[in-house]
Amino acid sequence: MPTRDSAPLGAPCWVDLQTSGVDRAAAFYDAMFGWTHETSGEEYGGYVMFFKDAKPVAGMMPGEPGNPYVDVWTTYLATADADATAKAVADSGGQVMMEPMTVPAAGRMAMFMDPSGGVVGAWQPAEHKGFGVMGEHGAPAWFELVSKNYDAALPFYRDVFGWNLESLSDTDEFRYTTGKFDDNVLAGIFDASTAMPAEVPSHWQMFVQVDNTDDAVAKLVELGGTVLRDPWDSEHGRMANVADPNGAQFMIVGPSAAG
Structure with a gap:
């Protein structure tokens, strides 16, 4: 699959990692897949963006103390309206784990648990469109x-x-x-x-x-x-x-x- 500018609605558009060791994980993925990474400022919680050949492929954040949901990759599905998706989740037997929130300039996100117990995110893109490449080595x-x-x-x-x-x-x-x-x-x-x-x-x-x-x-x-x-x-x-x-x-x- 070639590079892409956006994901189809409903399709996986992003993944990120909550990790117990940011530096260790960054060094590992950079060496493992030829990624590079950049760390955002405090206003974004130290969020790390991984790139493959200068195209975004994944994100990473430090796990919060006391949160058992750590050292886990989360998949995000594309949505045109995170708030409408949250309502649909509740109406369809799922659970809203994190209400929709805005990530300044980047987009809007939410976290859900589906009726089978799977945790999945939703991403409403603004400037950040998600993966820049898929299906190539290291992506x-x-x-x-x-x-x-x-x-x-x-x-x-x-x-x-x-x-x-x-x-x-x-x-x-x-x-x-x-x-x-x-x-x-x-x-x-x-x-x-x-x-x-x-x-x-x-x-x-x-x-x-x-x-x-x-x-x-x-x-x-x-x-x-x-x-x-x-x-x-x-x-x-x-x-x-x-x-x-x-x-x-x-x-x-x-x-x-x-x-």
Whole structure:
């Protein structure tokens, strides 16, 4: 996918990380993916912007003391009206975790919990349009809700964010639905009700594109990251589940080992 100026409404448009170690995380992601970073002033809470080839790809902020929601990547979906989205969330069985707020000049944001327990953000862009590039080495490539209540998640994202849902698989062994936006499939919902331990909640995860998954995993380990699941081949590429040195999880995806 080429560079882009904006995201389709309802589609993933941004990710950011709440981290327990800003300096450690910044050094890791810069070395891991060739990112560079800039830190904003105090009026923005020390928010960090990551860039890949001078295009924005992700953000980061220090975790607040006492907040258990730390060392977690959050996915944001594009909206034209954060306040209207917040009302739709409440009307559709979700929970408004953070009321819409304005980030001066950049845009307007809010945080929600969907009916399956997944935490997701909404972003109404002003000057900050979101990702400047996707699907290239070192850039976000895919976003997925790993859901413990698949049947509740599907209508929520359809009704609140306008997803055009397409079932990829609907068997007892594997249920997966994708969200299509302007003819592009940009996100998925996986039925994890039987695939994850009961104590693991629904959650969004991001996938970062790499040229070679095994090489990327080896580099991650050298940089102090952790491999949570060794690389495996799928019909969508070779993947690995990993964590940065502070414990924030994400996925790596590259070409399959067979080519």
